[in-house]
Amino acid sequence: MRPDFTGVPELAPLRAPRALDVAERRLRNGLSVLAVRRTGVPLAEIRLRVPFGSTAPSHAARAALLADCVLAGTEQRDRVGFAEALQRYGASLSTSADADRLGFSGSALTTRLADLLDLLAEALTSAAYPARDVARERDRLVERLTIARAQPGVLAHEALGRRMWGDHPYARDLARPEAVSRVSAAQLRALHGERVLPRGASLVVVGSLAPQKALDEVERALGGWRGRPVARPLPQLPTAPALPVQLLDRPGSVQSAMRLGGPALPRAHPDAPALQVANLVFGGNFSSRWVSNIREDKGYTYSPRSSISHHVLGSVFIAAADVATEVTAPALMETTYELSRMATLPVTADELESARHYAVGSLALGTSTQAGLASTLSQLAGVGLGPQFLAEQPHRLNAVSVDDVQRVAAEYLAPAGVLTVVVGDATQVAAPLGRLARLDEG
Amino acid sequence: MVASACRGHFLRLAGRETGAAAHRADVVSTNRGPVPRVKSVPPRTRLPAPRFTISRRVLDNGLRVLLVPDRSAPVVGITVVYDVGIRSEPQGRTGFAHLFEHLMFQGSRHLEKMAHARYVQSSGGSFNGSTHIDYTEYHEALPSNALERGLFLEADRMAGPQLTDENVTNQIAVVKEEIRVNVMNRPYGGFPWLYLPGVMYETFANAHNGYGDFVDLEAATKADASTFFRSYYAPSNAVLCVAGDLDLDETWAMVERHFGPLPARRTPRRPAFGEPRPDAERRGTVRDLHAPMPAVALGYRLPDSKGLGRAYLAHALLAEVLADGDASRLWRALVQGAGLVTEASAYVGEFGDPFEERDPVLMTISAFYPDLAARDRVVNGIDAELQRVATDGLAAGELDRVRTRLVASLLRGLDASMDRAATLAKFELVHGRAELVAEAPALLSAVTDADVIDAAAALADQHRAVLDLVPGGDE
Numbered sequence: 034m035r036p037d038f039t040g041v042p043e044l045a046p047l048r049a050p051r052a053l054d055v056a057e058r059r060l061r062n063g064l065s066v067l068a069v070r071r072t073g074v075p076l077a078e079i080r081l082r083v084p085f086g087s088t089a090p091s092h093a094a095r096a097a098l099l100a101d102c103v104l105a106g107t108e109q110r111d112r113v114g115f116a117e118a119l120q121r122y123g124a125s126l127s128t129s130a131d132a133d134r135l136g137f138s139g140s141a142l143t144t145r146l147a148d149l150l151d152l153l154a155e156a157l158t159s160a161a162y163p164a165r166d167v168a169r170e171r172d173r174l175v176e177r178l179t180i181a182r183a184q185p186g187v188l189a190h191e192a193l194g195r196r197m198w199g200d201h202p203y204a205r206d207l208a209r210p211e212a213v214s215r216v217s218a219a220q221l222r223a224l225h226g227e228r229v230l231p232r233g234a235s236l237v238v239v240g241s242l243a244p245q246k247a248l249d250e251v252e253r254a255l256g257g258w259r260g261r262p263v264a265r266p267l268p269q270l271p272t273a274p275a276l277p278v279q280l281l282d283r284p285g286s287v288q289s290a291m292r293l294g295g296p297a298l299p300r301a302h303p304d305a306p307a308l309q310v311a312n313l314v315f316g317g318n319f320s321s322r323w324v325s326n327i328r329e330d331k332g333y334t335y336s337p338r339s340s341i342s343h344h345v346l347g348s349v350f351i352a353a354a355d356v357a358t359e360v361t362a363p364a365l366m367e368t369t370y371e372l373s374r375m376a377t378l379p380v381t382a383d384e385l386e387s388a389r390h391y392a393v394g395s396l397a398l399g400t401s402t403q404a405g406l407a408s409t410l411s412q413l414a415g416v417g418l419g420p421q422f423l424a425e426q427p428h429r430l431n432a433v434s435v436d437d438v439q440r441v442a443a444e445y446l447a448p449a450g451v452l453t454v455v456v457g458d459a460t461q462v463a464a465p466l467g468r469l470a471r472l473d474e475g
Numbered sequence: 476m477v478a479s480a481c482r483g484h485f486l487r488l489a490g491r492e493t494g495a496a497a498h499r500a501d502v503v504s505t506n507r508g509p510v511p512r513v514k515s516v517p518p519r520t521r522l523p524a525p526r527f528t529i530s531r532r533v534l535d536n537g538l539r540v541l542l543v544p545d546r547s548a549p550v551v552g553i554t555v556v557y558d559v560g561i562r563s564e565p566q567g568r569t570g571f572a573h574l575f576e577h578l579m580f581q582g583s584r585h586l587e588k589m590a591h592a593r594y595v596q597s598s599g600g601s602f603n604g605s606t607h608i609d610y611t612e613y614h615e616a617l618p619s620n621a622l623e624r625g626l627f628l629e630a631d632r633m634a635g636p637q638l639t640d641e642n643v644t645n646q647i648a649v650v651k652e653e654i655r656v657n658v659m660n661r662p663y664g665g666f667p668w669l670y671l672p673g674v675m676y677e678t679f680a681n682a683h684n685g686y687g688d689f690v691d692l693e694a695a696t697k698a699d700a701s702t703f704f705r706s707y708y709a710p711s712n713a714v715l716c717v718a719g720d721l722d723l724d725e726t727w728a729m730v731e732r733h734f735g736p737l738p739a740r741r742t743p744r745r746p747a748f749g750e751p752r753p754d755a756e757r758r759g760t761v762r763d764l765h766a767p768m769p770a771v772a773l774g775y776r777l778p779d780s781k782g783l784g785r786a787y788l789a790h791a792l793l794a795e796v797l798a799d800g801d802a803s804r805l806w807r808a809l810v811q812g813a814g815l816v817t818e819a820s821a822y823v824g825e826f827g828d829p830f831e832e833r834d835p836v837l838m839t840i841s842a843f844y845p846d847l848a849a850r851d852r853v854v855n856g857i858d859a860e861l862q863r864v865a866t867d868g869l870a871a872g873e874l875d876r877v878r879t880r881l882v883a884s885l886l887r888g889l890d891a892s893m894d895r896a897a898t899l900a901k902f903e904l905v906h907g908r909a910e911l912v913a914e915a916p917a918l919l920s921a922v923t924d925a926d927v928i929d930a931a932a933a934l935a936d937q938h939r940a941v942l943d944l945v946p947g948g949d950e
Contacts, residue, residue: 040585041594042627045620048549048720072547074886075523105801112811116801120876123883142523142883169814176817176845179767183662285764285948288652288660319602320592329589332648335656355656357648387597394599394618401548402891 056244063232077240289457362465537711552893570687582637667772719892
């Protein structure tokens, strides 16, 4: 930053995080396991990712319901018994499914890690999918999805996915309620048998624990989980087409949900750190240009934010803001302006330096907790990266130049290359938006 | 810049696990022992307690400071909590505590607008603030090489924010967008925390909408903000806590350097906000344009939270017995059993944190259900479960189970140095003793089946507040 006369203290020398105490093992059943010692509170965190992509049109609905039912009872105990056991271990265990994977995320008192792993193994090898529980969960999931679809941000996100990816499974990962209502317990058992299998799956364990001993515990508990899924690679992501701004009508909406997005670079790509910096300068944190403009200067919105998210088949840049209905067009105009600046003019050296520090610091903060470290390592494992990425990333960020940022911003943040969706009250926003851009309505 | 933390299943503003940690006396002491065993209680799962060392001082200007070193990762958390929250807002200025929280990010004595964010983020850190019923908190999570910078930033705004008409106007607009995105434009926005107090309570302080009416927000002025700052933001009305990668001697010197020169100011007297319990059941209805199905929330008054006594904590455990997932009473009876309800929750404190409010405190039981015609059966079902606990008691091991999980979740909420700083500061401010954090597992262990049964009976017998949410626009 510029020298200043405000008395703000300079930064002291940065202390690097300690090297991770890691142990890795690939079990004979094909499960990759990573155990990391992170002292702190007397807890252990676990994250399991099972590859779960599929091109079947019904897959999103089946995967979502499977995630809701896989802990609802096993051959050994019913769902209440399972939940009681978790409570006894001071444990939590939750599941989620997306277009890439089925995820299990849990924690327990360190002294109960082995018990938690046993419970996990029980669910993986003998989830029962009792018809009555499946029926209940199906009704509940339909209700939850209905509520989710009443939210403008959810609708906008889904529409943007369709704009970017057409009919690819990535564009269909939020299940439709009517598809969920047709899923049977037998279909869940079949899907579990075909896909909830160890080969290709990865498990991360982090906590106040000895890594080798934790690996032994995992092997003891999960060594009996067997099976090899039939490989079903998803097709490559299509190239996003150039399309007009899409306006979806939500009558009576007091805000417009604006979502802009396009392809981004995967984490391991040599230019990914430069794109990360470009995103931060544009809208990736509170002191970014876009937030300064449309929130702190104009007051159009509460929480504008842009981000890059990484998936198995590709990465995506998304800028999201919910803006007051009457300023929808000016907000889009300012957004386009800020993207245009990124694409055509260099960032300043100060901006680069700030973004770099932010990226390095947030990585250190995000991995300073047991839960944060476990989630980060699991996400990295999902895209084929190991824990050494955490040590290397600060160096990669330090090597980024102003030119690098401009080069990747011109390619990935240019308004001509991003797709735009607005969900709002069309009677109020269609005309003003129509003066800025060609619109697709509906 | 979030208003608050909420634990409903569909709402989540700032949520954070509760709990934290340790110490006593004036300089430094350490909590390292096992949980004290409580006599006359049968053996049970031994619960771990949070461990840390607190170093404490009160500066000459009255600022209370806690330092909590932990050098395992090169990060620090800094929290400042001020003893002013939603309850202290002036009449006609609903939402002002939260609006003022936003104004604390708009420049300070030496720094222009946006500089706070820029300095924190260009140091690799993150920051935020949140407004609660009884306090307002500000925090930075930073790489530890930015510790002194973070302390400077907090001291600089404790010296005084830059209050301008332009900043007030801009932040009123931002807060209105926050309310639109979190309340008006989403299903179940603000349910039940924005509305249930208005049904339960009669005094303005307890009953009003903490996000604020647009009319009140738009009427707010720079002069209001100056008065609010002068009244409530004195050093002696605040607690500073720093946790993480720090050297005690160096950090005490930094604290003195930046906060020491701030002049002492009058400490506001905090009024008692207690009010009589209702003498009849109170009812209210809120209509929700975006909600696809109805919901109901029941509000109950609790014993005084002061000192976190057994009678009070028994309610926090009762809430877990009732609604902690698949093994809980309400989920078994109403979700899995009768299938009347899709989500049930029970929690103490309006934002779901049993440790963040002084008297009066509400316990909330809420349910989301698909069939409006089943509304009475849903409420009767909840009543029946409360009555069942009150008359038949708990199953063997039931209390231990929920207690173990509650303690584990307290511990989990203490792992990040930022969360540790925030929790300790909160306990120091609200309960007067940060060491209660480390004692929480023991205090929870002292609660017996009989205490939980009494808590259930007390709820079943009292005149409560009932808030219905009905889908659809105004009638």
